[in-house]
Amino acid sequence: MLNNLVIEKSYLAEINFSNAPNNGQRVYFLDIPELRGKVVKAVEAFSANELNISPNGKNIIGNTKGILLTLTDDSTENYYQWPTFSLEAAQNGGIIRTIKARKIDLTKSYVTIADATTIAQNQSVCFNFYYE
């Protein structure tokens, strides 16, 4: 059985919670030059279930239920407070969530903390951005 997406390119992006976050707090992505101006067509989230440590050596959060993802195209938050848990393929039978292919401004995109008790200081959450 095949997955739902043909993957051409992917980049692993990380958000690190260098300070223990508070409920409702937004934490933004850093700029990733490789993704500037690229058309993103799918997003996948990772917890420690799939990825124990980020490439930067940070522990990955144990579950993604306390995090909401917002993706911004120019100044429009087209994907607003998307439950990150639903972007974890291992939690939904292996499906990678596809989106309408569009450019994402990563520096204006962020996660919102819905449940800070699920995140410890200096842990990270990682997302794979699938792009063309």
Add this chain to the structure above:
Amino acid sequence: MTEPQALKIFSKIQEEPEIETLFVELANHGQTLQPGQKAYLQNPKKRVKTILSITCSVPDTGSITNYAGTGLNSIPPNRIGQFALTIVNTKGEILLNDYPLGALSFNGPIGIAPGYKGKIRAFYLPNVDIQKSFITYLVAVNPLTPSYMIPLTFTYDN
């Protein structure tokens, strides 16, 4: 990629034109793998041009437990989350950047339901330079001792 193009690739993968499993040796015998260390994909039997699927075939996710005669054992399944795969093309462009191996297993992480339910991930990675592609070991604690390998099963279209 248009929908007809994607359907054509799905169809091609289902035909499974060529399949090869590479056993990626993590460290030379007598050495210990260090965090950040790269293990390069080496010595494919087939000429690799386009990769159409990748599966990390560690035990309990793909049934390969060892490679008889080499002294190499597959990493245990609970170690799969400690590695990431980078695939580059012949121009040196990175196609997959630090792709978590845990996302390439057959059934998904241990103890997580429903997991991947056996779905194979479909790729279209043309002009791959397999010998410049590598697996990175990410973990700073509990370093793996020598003699481990990671079986990666590829579908090619050449």
